[in-house]
Amino acid sequence: MAAHPKRAHPNAALPIQWEVVAWFAFVHFVGLVMAPLYLGMHYRWPTVALAIVLFMLAHLTVSAGMHRLYAHRSYRASKPLELFFLLFGAATFQVSMLVWAYQHRMHHWRSDTDEDPYSIVHGFWWAHFLWILHPSKQQEPEKLKDLLANPLVVWQHQYYFRLSILMTFVLPTCIAALWGDAIGGLLVAGFMRLVFQYHLTWCINSVAHTFGHRHYGPAGSARFSTYLALVVMGEHNHERHHLAERDYRVGIKWYHIDLGRWFIELCARLNLAHDLKTVSEEEIRLRIRAQRKPDRAELWPGAARETRAPVLNAATEP
Secondary structure, X not given: XXXXXXXXXXXXXXXXXXXXXXXXXXXXXXXXXXXXXXXXXXXXXXXXXXXXXXXXXXXXXXXXXXXXXXXXXXXXXXXXXXXXXXHHHHOOOOOOHHHHHHHHHHHHHOOXXXXXXXXXXXXXXXXXXXXXHOOOOOOOHHHOHHHHOOHHHHHXXXXXXXXXXXXXXXXXXXXHHHHOXXXXXXXXXXXXXXXXXXXXXHHHHHHHHOOOEOOOOOOOOOOEOHHHOOOOOOOOEHHXXXXXXXXXXXXXXXXXXXXXXXXXXXXXXXXXXXXXXXXXXXXXXXXHHHOOXXXXXXXXXXXHHOOOOOOOOHHHOO
């Protein structure tokens, strides 16, 4: 288990967004109270199967799409694959792809500092979900030039709320109505699935920065968390990912469970993905010895013009 100095994040001093608190309270009540009660009285296995399938598609989108494609540009995707990611990204009911990518880029670039929106050094629960309850820094357009030039990403950003309602609640309700369980589709495949989706996504920011092993030395807070492998679609080798964010692979060994990588490779075979980027172990070792992050030019257009700063020991800063 990692030991991190705890201090309040600057955003914690900002007003709480009570509409966000109300939303999470409502989703958790419906997903953890009403949905189980309904299942106990009206169990239908196709509805449970639908919830699992939607969870896998949405979480695969978090891993292979929101994370590796849009935040890190570790490969290039065809328009049909992008549309798939943008629709099921809306099914995660978090934020638009544009906002999600910006927040995650800042998490990597400013990792374990006050400018990291969900830094683990500000506490486990801050990194897990408390950061969402407070306003975050506004997006800086120069760090999103690549995404702002993508019409599909801009479209999803503009219509995100409507797309989220459609993909998160309307879609499972309509599908489950085919076997006469529309309410179950809404409660189980909609709300209950979303609760699990939320917490397992948040675990990457909290658990994967607290529990697990470090194979590359004591620098940084990210960990190799074996027990997260299946439930987060392979995002468990988080330590290596923070040292090689442009690599489309998180798991590099044959025994590493990395569903995100396997999906990307399948898409490449189907000509839906190309230009898959990798980072060698030797390059990672050189980066560690140099006490620097990967070239910022790889993260967003114009980033190379910014001043570099050491980051691998950022967790020990006062």
